[in-house]
Amino acid sequence: MDVILTIGSELSANSQGVQVAGQARSRIKGHCNPKANWVRKFHYAEKAWQCKEHGIGRIRGNERIWFQMVAGTTQTINESKQMIMKAMRIHQYGGPEVLAQVEMQRPAPGVNEVLIKVHAASVNPFDWKARAGYVKEFFPLTFPATLGSDVSGTVEEVGPGVARFKRGDEVYASLGLEGGGYAEYAVAKEAIVAEKPGTLDHVQAAAVPTGGITAWQALFEVAQLRAGQKVLIHAAAGGVGNFAVQFAKAKGAYVIGTASSRNQAFLVELGVDKAVDYQKTRFEDVVHEADVVLDTIGGDTQERSFKALKKGGILVSIVQPPSQELATKYGVRALFYGGHPSSSNLAEIAKLIDAGKVKTVVETVLPLEEAPRAHELSQSGHVRGKIVLKVA
Numbered sequence: 155m156d157v158i159l160t161i162g163s164e165l166s167a168n169s170q171g172v173q174v175a176g177q178a179r180s181r182i183k184g185h186c187n188p189k190a191n192w193v194r195k196f197h198y199a200e201k202a203w204q205c206k207e208h209g210i211g212r213i214r215g216n217e218r219i220w221f222q223m224v225a226g227t228t229q230t231i232n233e234s235k236q237m238i239m240k241a242m243r244i245h246q247y248g249g250p251e252v253l254a255q256v257e258m259q260r261p262a263p264g265v266n267e268v269l270i271k272v273h274a275a276s277v278n279p280f281d282w283k284a285r286a287g288y289v290k291e292f293f294p295l296t297f298p299a300t301l302g303s304d305v306s307g308t309v310e311e312v313g314p315g316v317a318r319f320k321r322g323d324e325v326y327a328s329l330g331l332e333g334g335g336y337a338e339y340a341v342a343k344e345a346i347v348a349e350k351p352g353t354l355d356h357v358q359a360a361a362v363p364t365g366g367i368t369a370w371q372a373l374f375e376v377a378q379l380r381a382g383q384k385v386l387i388h389a390a391a392g393g394v395g396n397f398a399v400q401f402a403k404a405k406g407a408y409v410i411g412t413a414s415s416r417n418q419a420f421l422v423e424l425g426v427d428k429a430v431d432y433q434k435t436r437f438e439d440v441v442h443e444a445d446v447v448l449d450t451i452g453g454d455t456q457e458r459s460f461k462a463l464k465k466g467g468i469l470v471s472i473v474q475p476p477s478q479e480l481a482t483k484y485g486v487r488a489l490f491y492g493g494h495p496s497s498s499n500l501a502e503i504a505k506l507i508d509a510g511k512v513k514t515v516v517e518t519v520l521p522l523e524e525a526p527r528a529h530e531l532s533q534s535g536h537v538r539g540k541i542v543l544k545v546a
């Protein structure tokens with residue numbers, strides 16, 4: 155007897171049997187179509203659970219196999235139920251309403267992986283772009299999909315080879331584009347996990363990873379921003395921008411940030427040397443000779459940003475590849491940058507936070523099941539800091 159559910163399959167059990175959504179392959183005689191993609195009930199799975207001889211077990215095979223009923227294991231039905239978790243998942247591209255709460259099998263950590271009990275997960279614009287299918291050309295989702303890159307929580311279990319963490323450690327991580335954060339448990343490679351800043355609770359810590367890492371890498375690893383340089387940061391009140399402002403200030407740069415009228419005082423609180431209200435002023439009329447522009451908006455904002463740079467300066471866009479013709483015309487470098495998860499960046503950021511040099515900004519906290527509302531808010535494009543989903 156042998157049933158294999160592919161990674162991400164959802165599973166819930168009741169007295170009627172086991173409900174499975176996702177892709178599965180089965181070798182139980184005549185029960186289902188191998189490699190079929192379906193949502194259906196498996197009554198025989200209940201039988202398997204009751205079967206002393208075969209029992210039910212969980213093994214890790216390669217990346218695509220994480221749940222398997224095998225002969226000779228001893229797990230009981232009660233133990234199996236404890237392995238069920240809640241998650242907000244999507245089964246198709248669409249509006250915020252496609253985010254649905256499901257019960258599914260808890261993932262298990264593999265080699266060099268940790269299982270994180272998620273206390274809080276934050277929302278990034280990438281989440282709703284992926285949900286809506288806007289980025290499917292370069293990042294197609296495999297359904298059902300669990301979105302959410304940013305988590306803060308405690309280590310529940312460690313896989314073979316994990317040396318830096320043990321059960322109970324408080325950690326935070328950017329899981330990257332693969333996501334998995336809108337759930338009670340998430341698996342992460344040890345290499346991308348860092349100790350949570352001790353001065354933050356989980357809700358505040360979940361606001362950090364993607365925004366903080368992206369700002370850090372764009373400013374310091376790509377633009378090589380140095381003390382005394384002038385940097386223009388667009389959307390300075392947003393999830394990436396608010397960290398970029400604070401990191402650049404901590405580095406000793408002269409910082410100019412753009413935001414709407416509502417956020418002018420907020421930018422000053424964050425520490426900008428100059429706040430530009432994009433609703434009243436064309437930033438290129440008042441910002442000149444910048445060494446670095448961090449473009450978080452694209453389009454017309456990106457094009458006009460060339461005028462704010464000094465010769466030899468650099469424009470780093472995290473939203474769209476900039477025009478190389480304009481770069482040549484203005485004598486600057488211009489490039490698109492996509493951030494990547496990094497535990498060492500998170501460790502550096504945690505030091506700044508714990509030293510009181512960087513604060514986190516959480517505008518809205520919602521329970522996990524209100525992820526659709528969180529997406530609506532994020533899609534408005536005017537979140538200050540982050541929206542965080544409280545999970546535990």
Ligand SMILES: NC(=O)c1ccc[n+]([C@@H]2O[C@H](COP(=O)([O-])OP(=O)(O)OC[C@H]3O[C@@H](n4cnc5c(N)ncnc54)[C@H](OP(=O)(O)O)[C@@H]3O)[C@@H](O)[C@H]2O)c1
Nearest residue numbers: 279368389391392393394413414417472492493535536537
């Ligand atoms: N490439 C990467 O690795 C990477 C990583 C992270 C994010 N991103 C992308 O970068 C972009 C920014 O991300 P985020 O998390 O910072 O987004 P966000 O938090 O949703 O940004 C919201 C902020 O944008 C500001 N804003 C809106 N229109 C503006 C304008 N015309 N000028 C200046 N500010 C404006 C808003 O301020 P007001 O309310 O004052 O207008 C608001 O505070 C997103 O498109 C995201 O997908 C890319």
